[in-house]
Amino acid sequence: MKIKVIVSAFTLIVFSILIKYFRGQTVMPVYKRINDK
Structure with missing residues (x-):
């Protein structure tokens, strides 16, 4: 039980x-794109 x-x-x-x-990988590029615009 303990092992489980x-x-x-x-x-x-x-x-x-x-x-x-994965959140960091997906969110950061989008955030950068918004900042660039």
């Missing part, structure tokens, strides 16, 4: 980091 909890927590952390990374 640790794995689920680890996957949650990884997913949050990935979401933050």
Whole structure:
């Protein structure tokens, strides 16, 4: 049981980091384009 909890927590952390990374990749270029205009 403990191992499952640790794995689920680890996957949650990884997913949050990935979401933050992809958000940064997608949001920043759009933000720069708006600033350029």
